[in-house]
Amino acid sequence: MLQQLTRERDQIVSERVTVKNQIHAEKSEVEPNERSLQRFNERIKLLNKQEQEIKADLKMLVNGDANLSGDIKRICSITGIGELTAIIVLAETNGFELIRNKKQLTGYAGLNVKEKQSGTSVKGKPRISKKGNRHLRKAMYLPALVAVRHDKNFAETYLRIVSKHGIKMKALVAVQRKLLEMIYVIYNSKQEYQKEYSVLKESSVLNLKHQHATLASS
DSSP states (O other): OOOHHHHHHHHHHHHHHHHHHHHHHHHHHSSOOOOHHHHHHHHHHHHHHHHHHHHHHHHHHTTTOHHHHHHHHHTTTTTOOOOHHHHHHHHHHHHTTTOSSSSHHHHHTTEEEEEETTTTOOOOEEOOOOOOOOOHHHHHHHHHHHHHHHOOOHHHHHHHHHHHHHHHHHHHHHHHHHHHHHHHHHHTTTTTTTTTSOOOOOHHHHHHHHHHHHHHHH
């Protein structure tokens, strides 16, 4: 249900961008068609209304599940991550149900940067893998920009890669990947993010998961 709603919202947002572009194009005409502009604006109002309805449905689902609500609250303690982003990540991974490690997660999202190579093995400009879940990649983009500006842990990652490779896109992808991995860690550890401390090691997370499983079965 969460995934259905978040993807429906994504379609609405994309359609709204298209309609806004149509409005801009129409207004640029020598003689804009006022009836067309009226229909475009009515469409914008409808799309806004539908988006608000979806957000209300999502809020009702989250508030109706104490465990989900708690997970989202902890995930939102990460710099740059808002409630909608947290919901999208959990929806697209089904609560990380089939994810066993961070490498598998970033591969599923398609946040692994690959370098083009010619027949002479000359490295070309790095690019994001086209494989993977585009909804996850899209969800992590704006949070990465916020994290770089407001969290030194992510800012250091960004600056280190830019200084080493001189490629801002590669650095931003690395921050997106680190954010997604942090969500995975926070979700499994049931702890809130703290800027002052280093990221929990994945082995520690797996140990915590084993402890929780043991307690649940006892």
